[in-house]
Amino acid sequence: MTTESPATTDLSDDHGDAVRVLDPIFADFGSRDAFHGPVKTLKCFEDNAKVREAVEGPGNGQVLVVDGGGSERCALFGGNLAELAEKNGWAGVVVYGCIRDVAEIETFDIGMKALATHPKKSVKADGGKYDVPVTFAGHTIRPGDWLYADRDGIVIADKEL
């Protein structure tokens, strides 16, 4: 079930400095214009084995936040992983890095933001760490934070708003 997401503009207006508004570096790719949920973090660099492992497990409405170090040299997410993410109940995925198969990703009911697209796959060496604080787009995001995304941007809060 999808619950309606509050507008990021309203969250920013209403909560001011109590929320973190990420720098506008992300592009929209998913079929869901808006999505939100508690954050699970993953930090990995040009290696997406743990991204697959995450979306193979239950999402329970969480948003997977992948800190890929901003790499624009390969894709950390694609159509097969989007299918798994939808099937397993992830609300959305935010990748500080690249993705591929965007036409396929749009056919699944998940939110998706990333820096850009890249045709090349990443290695699958099982590197990376779950549930660590990640820092990009001007702010630190911690596991258990709440992420709200829509076409205007991304807002992070310490708790559900």
Ligand SMILES: O=C([O-])CC(=O)C(=O)O
């Ligand atoms: O498996 C990958 O590396 C990403 C991908 O292409 C997919 O999810 O279809």
